[in-house]
Amino acid sequence: MRTSIATVCLSGGLVEKLHACAAAGFDGVEIMDSDLIAAYESPEEIRALCARLGLRIDLFQPFRDFEGVDEPTLTENLRRARAKFEVMKRLGANMMLLCSNVATATIADPEVAAEQLGTLADLAAEYGISIAYEALAWGKYVSDYRDSWKIVELADRANLGVCLDSFHVLSRGHDPAGIEAIDPDKLFFLQLADAPAFDMDVLSWSRHHRLFPGEGSFDLTGFLSHVLLAGYRGPLSLEVFNDTFRQTDVRRTAAHALRSLRWLSDRTAALNGWEELQIALPQPPRAFDFVEVAGEDLAPVEDLLNKLGFSFGGGHRSKPVRLWRAGDAHVILNEQHRTPGTRLAGLGFVVGDAEAAADRALAIGAPPAYRRTYEGEYPLPTVSAPDGTGVYWNSQSAADSWLSEFEGGESPETPGNLQGVIDHINLAYPWQEFDEAVLFNTSALALDAAPSADLPGPRGLVRSQVMRTADGAVRIAMNLAPPTAPLQPRHIAVRVSDAIAAARAAKDRGLSFLPIPDNYYDDLNARFGLDPELLADLRALDLLYDRDEAGAFIHFYTPMIGDVFFEIVERVGGYDGYGAANAPVRLAVQRSDGQ
Amino acid sequence: MRTSIATVCLSGGLVEKLHACAAAGFDGVEIMDSDLIAAYESPEEIRALCARLGLRIDLFQPFRDFEGVDEPTLTENLRRARAKFEVMKRLGANMMLLCSNVATATIADPEVAAEQLGTLADLAAEYGISIAYEALAWGKYVSDYRDSWKIVELADRANLGVCLDSFHVLSRGHDPAGIEAIDPDKLFFLQLADAPAFDMDVLSWSRHHRLFPGEGSFDLTGFLSHVLLAGYRGPLSLEVFNDTFRQTDVRRTAAHALRSLRWLSDRTAALNGWEELQIALPQPPRAFDFVEVAGEDLAPVEDLLNKLGFSFGGGHRSKPVRLWRAGDAHVILNEQHRTPGTRLAGLGFVVGDAEAAADRALAIGAPPAYRRTYEGEYPLPTVSAPDGTGVYWNSQSAADSWLSEFEGGESPETPGNLQGVIDHINLAYPWQEFDEAVLFNTSALALDAAPSADLPGPRGLVRSQVMRTADGAVRIAMNLAPPTAPLQPRHIAVRVSDAIAAARAAKDRGLSFLPIPDNYYDDLNARFGLDPELLADLRALDLLYDRDEAGAFIHFYTPMIGDVFFEIVERVGGYDGYGAANAPVRLAVQRSDGQ
Incomplete structure (x- = not known):
C-alpha cells in the first residue's frame, strides 16, 4: 500500500x-x-x-x-x-x-x-x-x-x-x-x-x-x-x-x-x-533473556549485585563483559564502551523465532544496530530502539546458547544465592520520545499497552505506562518524566519468592537500601491494619508494601549507581501491579537522597 | 483575611x-x-x-x-x-x-x-x-x-x-x-x-x-x-x-x-x-509612556530607528541613556547595564496616580525594583515584573515630566519623520512563567485578558494571549513559546496612519525588512481579492495584510537586533486584531532568516 x-x-x-x-x-x-x-x-x-x-x-x-x-x-x-x-x-x-x-x-x-x-x-x-x-x-x-x-x-x-x-x-x-x-x-x-x-x-x-x-x-x-x-x-x-x-x-x-x-x-x-x-508474524517475547548494563567501570555494580545475593556467572571469553545471575535473571555487565557513567544499555528477549523478530522490526522501520560478534559466538539478531537501547532476540534459552561463552563463574545454585527472574524493567523517557517508544514497544517488541497512570513526584507528575505480554512474563514500565526534571534513572526489577528474606540477607551482607520514612509505615498501618510482626519487619528492613483484592506486593530499591538501580519484588497471590502507590515515596526519597 | x-x-x-x-x-x-x-x-x-x-x-x-x-x-x-x-x-x-x-x-x-x-x-x-x-x-x-x-x-x-x-x-x-x-x-x-x-x-x-x-x-x-x-x-x-x-x-x-x-x-x-x-484603587494605564531597550552597545538599534524614521530625542543629561521618538512613541535606549545582548528591559505607563499604582503592585506582592535616580530627576515609581522587566508609572505626560532630562535632540516634528504611538508590545514567555505573567498583568498592571489563540509556527504551536485596557490604548500581546524552541524575541509595535508610506520611506532610507514569500501574496489575493494596485504595493514593500468585518491591518517587521525587533502597523477602520493570520508566515520567515 x-x-x-x-x-x-x-x-x-x-x-x-x-x-x-x-x-x-x-x-x-x-x-x-x-x-x-x-x-x-x-x-x-x-x-x-x-x-x-x-x-x-x-x-x-x-x-x-x-x-x-x-x-x-x-x-x-x-x-x-x-x-x-x-x-x-x-x-x-x-x-x-x-x-x-x-x-x-x-x-x-x-x-x-x-x-x-x-x-x-x-x-x-x-x-x-x-x-x-x-x-x-x-x-x-x-x-x-x-x-x-x-x-x-x-x-x-x-x-x-x-x-x-x-x-x-x-x-x-x-x-x-x-x-x-x-x-x-x-x-x-x-x-x-x-x-x-x-x-x-x-x-x-x-x-x-x-x-x-x-x-x-x-x-x-x-x-x-x-x-x-x-x-x-x-x-x-x-x-x-x-x-x-x-x-x-x-x-x-x-x-x-x-x-x-x-x-x-x-x-x-x-x-x-x-x-x-503481511510483513512477518509478530513474535511476542516469552521471557527476558538478559539485561545489559554498560559503563566504563562497573565494579560498583558488581559489588551491589554481590551484596544482593547475585552469583558471578563468569567473564566472557573474548570481551570485557561479565555475567551476574540470580537464578534465571541474567545481568550482563559490559565494559566495552568507553563512555563514562553507568546505564541500562540493552534488553534481550527469548522469542519463538529470533531472526523473524529482528527482520520484522527492521521492516517496520526500527533502526538497525550493529554488534561485534566473534567467530564461534552465538549470534543474537538485534535492532536499536529509538532511544539507542539495544534490543536482542534469542530463539534458545541462555543455557542452550550464549551462556557457555562465559567462563569461570560460580554455580548459581550455591546455597544462599538469590533465585529469581526479571519481573519488569523500568525505563524513563523525555516527553518528546515517549509516544515513539510506545509505538516501538508495540510494533517491534509485540507488547501491549496497559492503561497509564499519573504519579505525583516532588519534581512534578510522572506518567507511568506499562507495556507487557498477555501472560505478564515480559513487562516494561515506561515513565514519562516532567519536562523540567532531570531524566529519571532506569531500573531492573527482579522477582523473588521471599523479599523479606532477600532483604535480610542483603542487609547482612552490608547492602544499604533506600531508607524509607517512618511516617510511611504509620500510614501503611492506617491503610491496611497490618499484622504487627509483618509491619515491624517492613519497617526494620526499609521495605515497601502494597495490597489489592488479588494479593500483595513487597519490594525494595537499591541505591542508584550512575543511571541504574535494582528493585527486588515479591508478588503474593495474584497481585499484578507495580506498587504505584509507593512511587511518590520512592521518588521523594531518591531525590532527597535519604537525608 | x-x-x-x-x-x-x-x-x-x-x-x-x-x-x-x-x-x-x-x-x-x-x-x-x-x-x-x-x-x-x-x-x-x-x-x-x-x-x-x-x-x-x-x-x-x-x-x-x-x-x-x-x-x-x-x-x-x-x-x-x-x-x-x-x-x-x-x-x-x-x-x-x-x-x-x-x-x-x-x-x-x-x-x-x-x-x-x-x-x-x-x-x-x-x-x-x-x-x-x-x-x-x-x-x-x-x-x-x-x-x-x-x-x-x-x-x-x-x-x-x-x-x-x-x-x-x-x-x-x-x-x-x-x-x-x-x-x-x-x-x-x-x-x-x-x-x-x-x-x-x-x-x-x-x-x-x-x-x-x-x-x-x-x-x-x-x-x-x-x-x-x-x-x-x-x-x-x-x-x-x-x-x-x-x-x-x-x-x-x-x-x-x-x-x-x-x-x-x-x-x-x-x-x-x-x-x-481594599489595598488601593487599581490604576489602569492610559497610555504607554515609553519602552526601554537595554544593551551594551545599542548603535545598531539607533541605526534601525533612524532608518525607520524615528527622530533622535536627545541624550540623558547624566546617564548613558538616549531617547528616540516617533511622535508619541518613545523608545529609551539604555546602555547603563554591562550585560551583553539587546533586550526589551522596561515598560513605562501613564496612569492617574503613579505612586498608588506602584504601592498597590507592591502590596499585592510584585517584586520591588530599584532604579538609580539622581538629584533633580523626575522620579518614576517602579516595580519588577516576575520575569525581571522593569515597570514604571508616570502620573504626567512625558512632556511634563522626564522628557526635559534629554538634551540635544532634534524636533520630532521635522517633516518626513515618523509620527505614531506605541500600538502594542509583544512579549514571549517560557511555559513555566506564562500564568504568572498573566496574573501580574491583571493584578499589578490592571489589564484584562482577551481570549487566547494558538498559532502554528515552524517550531511548534505558539499560544498568544492579548492583555489590554478596555479602550485598547495599552495592549500587551503575550506569547507562550513551545518548550523545545528557543525563546522568541520581543517586539515593539508602533502604529502609524500610513504604513505603506512609512515602509516606502524606510526602504528609501536603506532599511531592509523581513522578506515575505511571493506565495503569501498569491494567497492574499485568493483570500481577499485585493485591488491590484494595493496588492502590488504590498508585494513590492514586503508588507503583510489582514482584514476582518471591521477593517484592515497593514504591517511589517524589521530584522531582529539581539532579542528585539520593531513592527510598524496601520489600523484601517475598526480592525482590532494583531494580524494573527500572518504570524505563521512571520515565524517561518524569521526562522529561515530570509534564506
Whole structure:
C-alpha cells in the first residue's frame, strides 16, 4: 500500500519536511497550503523538488468553508477556489481536500450542499482537479461521514468523492462499518490518526492530541479493514496534529510516522488474513533473556549485585563483559564502551523465532544496530530502539546458547544465592520520545499497552505506562518524566519468592537500601491494619508494601549507581501491579537522597 | 483575611514547601498526607517547624471515601480514621478535610451519609478534631455543595461542617448564590482555585489544569463575595493542582500564589465596597509612556530607528541613556547595564496616580525594583515584573515630566519623520512563567485578558494571549513559546496612519525588512481579492495584510537586533486584531532568516 503524510504533522519549513518524508521512505505527501505560503520556493520549485525526491503530491489543502452558503458567499468562494486551482496547476497537485463547512454555512439542506459542491467540481474539472470532501467531526451541518457520502452521491460528479479521516469518524463514535457501503470509486482519500481516550471537546482533542497509529486507543485496524474491504486502493496517509510532533526533529518524526503506518498495515493484513500484505508474524517475547548494563567501570555494580545475593556467572571469553545471575535473571555487565557513567544499555528477549523478530522490526522501520560478534559466538539478531537501547532476540534459552561463552563463574545454585527472574524493567523517557517508544514497544517488541497512570513526584507528575505480554512474563514500565526534571534513572526489577528474606540477607551482607520514612509505615498501618510482626519487619528492613483484592506486593530499591538501580519484588497471590502507590515515596526519597 | 495554601500546589519536599510558604507570607498551610508520608521528619518535627515559621496547620487531608458505605466498610473506615487522628494529634492539626466518596459508596441515601459522618465526627471530637466535608465535582452520590450542606445539617454535630472549593462548584456550573443560605458556623473551610474554560472531563481538568485566581475564567470574585456574605471568616486557602506549578521553583510559585490571593481579596473588596479590605484603587494605564531597550552597545538599534524614521530625542543629561521618538512613541535606549545582548528591559505607563499604582503592585506582592535616580530627576515609581522587566508609572505626560532630562535632540516634528504611538508590545514567555505573567498583568498592571489563540509556527504551536485596557490604548500581546524552541524575541509595535508610506520611506532610507514569500501574496489575493494596485504595493514593500468585518491591518517587521525587533502597523477602520493570520508566515520567515 502506498504511504503518504500531511506536511502539517512535521516541524520545520516545507523544504525540510519534504526531504524528511523522502528520507523516511514515504511515497507521497499532503501539502497544507499554510506550509506553501510560508515558503520562499515557488509552487514550480516545490513541484520539481517533489519529483526529484520521488514524492507524489497526493493532496493539497488550500481552503475551507465552501458549501451550504448563500449566493454572494458562493460567488466569492468560487473566486477563491479558482485562485487556488491556479496554484495547484503550478504545483502539479490534482486532488484537493475540502473539509465540511464549520463557519459560514447557513443552509443545512444536503441538496444545496450537493449542488454547490457540484459547481465546484465542474470548475475543478477545467483544471483536471478532483475534490475529496471530508466530514469534520465539528462541521456545522455535516459532521458524519455518512452525510458527506450522501452529499457526494447526490452531486454525482466523477471528480467529486469523499475523504475519510479516522479521527473524525472514531472520535464521534460513528460506526465505521458503514464505510463498506460507499462506492469504491468515490473513496478518494484516506487520512489516518490515532488518539488517546480523552473526554474533551473534539476540536482541541483533534488539534493537539492526535497520535500516530498504534499510540492511542482507536481501533484503527478495524477502521482500515472496513476501508480496504470497501475497495479503497489509494494511499494510507497520516494527518496527525500533535503539539509534540510539531516540535521534534523532523527526520526522526518522519521515520517514526512511517513505522506507525507499516505497523498498522501489517496488523490489518494479519487481522484479515491478507498474507501477501503481511510483513512477518509478530513474535511476542516469552521471557527476558538478559539485561545489559554498560559503563566504563562497573565494579560498583558488581559489588551491589554481590551484596544482593547475585552469583558471578563468569567473564566472557573474548570481551570485557561479565555475567551476574540470580537464578534465571541474567545481568550482563559490559565494559566495552568507553563512555563514562553507568546505564541500562540493552534488553534481550527469548522469542519463538529470533531472526523473524529482528527482520520484522527492521521492516517496520526500527533502526538497525550493529554488534561485534566473534567467530564461534552465538549470534543474537538485534535492532536499536529509538532511544539507542539495544534490543536482542534469542530463539534458545541462555543455557542452550550464549551462556557457555562465559567462563569461570560460580554455580548459581550455591546455597544462599538469590533465585529469581526479571519481573519488569523500568525505563524513563523525555516527553518528546515517549509516544515513539510506545509505538516501538508495540510494533517491534509485540507488547501491549496497559492503561497509564499519573504519579505525583516532588519534581512534578510522572506518567507511568506499562507495556507487557498477555501472560505478564515480559513487562516494561515506561515513565514519562516532567519536562523540567532531570531524566529519571532506569531500573531492573527482579522477582523473588521471599523479599523479606532477600532483604535480610542483603542487609547482612552490608547492602544499604533506600531508607524509607517512618511516617510511611504509620500510614501503611492506617491503610491496611497490618499484622504487627509483618509491619515491624517492613519497617526494620526499609521495605515497601502494597495490597489489592488479588494479593500483595513487597519490594525494595537499591541505591542508584550512575543511571541504574535494582528493585527486588515479591508478588503474593495474584497481585499484578507495580506498587504505584509507593512511587511518590520512592521518588521523594531518591531525590532527597535519604537525608 | 488570613491566607493559606495546600502543600500539594508546590514542588519539592514538605520542609522546602513549608519554608517557601512562610517566606512568601502565607499565614497557614493545608498539609496533604502524601507530603507527610514521604518526609523523614516526624509529625512532631513538622509541628515544631510550622510553629517556628509562624504557619498554622489549617487543614490536614489524610484519607478519602468514608461515607455511604456498608457496615464492614464503615468499621474499617473508622479504624483508618482513628489511626489518622493519632497522626493529627502529633501534628497539632485540628481540622480534617473529607471529600465526598468517589469509590466505595454503595448507599445513595443522605440520611445514611449523615449518620455515618456523625459517627466519624463523634470519634473526631475525642481528639478535639473538626471535620470539613467537601462535595467533589465527581463524587459518586454527593457532587453538589448543596447536598454536602444538607448532609452536614442532618448530621448536626458541632464539629462537622462543610468545606467549599470554588473548582468543584464552578466547574459543574452550580450557582454559588446558594452558599449564602449556609449557616456561617458550619462554613468550616474555603479552598480557591481558578481554571481555564476547558470542555473536558472534570477530573482531569481539576487534577492538571487548575490555576491560581486571576489566571483562568471562573468568576472567583463573585464566588468569594457569596462566601464572605454568608459569614465565612476562616482563611482563604489555595488548592491548585497544576502540572506546571508542580515543577517550578517552590519559592517563586509560593510568591506567585500569594499574589493571586491578594489580588482576589482586593478585587472582591472593591466589588462589594468593603473599603477596609481594599489595598488601593487599581490604576489602569492610559497610555504607554515609553519602552526601554537595554544593551551594551545599542548603535545598531539607533541605526534601525533612524532608518525607520524615528527622530533622535536627545541624550540623558547624566546617564548613558538616549531617547528616540516617533511622535508619541518613545523608545529609551539604555546602555547603563554591562550585560551583553539587546533586550526589551522596561515598560513605562501613564496612569492617574503613579505612586498608588506602584504601592498597590507592591502590596499585592510584585517584586520591588530599584532604579538609580539622581538629584533633580523626575522620579518614576517602579516595580519588577516576575520575569525581571522593569515597570514604571508616570502620573504626567512625558512632556511634563522626564522628557526635559534629554538634551540635544532634534524636533520630532521635522517633516518626513515618523509620527505614531506605541500600538502594542509583544512579549514571549517560557511555559513555566506564562500564568504568572498573566496574573501580574491583571493584578499589578490592571489589564484584562482577551481570549487566547494558538498559532502554528515552524517550531511548534505558539499560544498568544492579548492583555489590554478596555479602550485598547495599552495592549500587551503575550506569547507562550513551545518548550523545545528557543525563546522568541520581543517586539515593539508602533502604529502609524500610513504604513505603506512609512515602509516606502524606510526602504528609501536603506532599511531592509523581513522578506515575505511571493506565495503569501498569491494567497492574499485568493483570500481577499485585493485591488491590484494595493496588492502590488504590498508585494513590492514586503508588507503583510489582514482584514476582518471591521477593517484592515497593514504591517511589517524589521530584522531582529539581539532579542528585539520593531513592527510598524496601520489600523484601517475598526480592525482590532494583531494580524494573527500572518504570524505563521512571520515565524517561518524569521526562522529561515530570509534564506
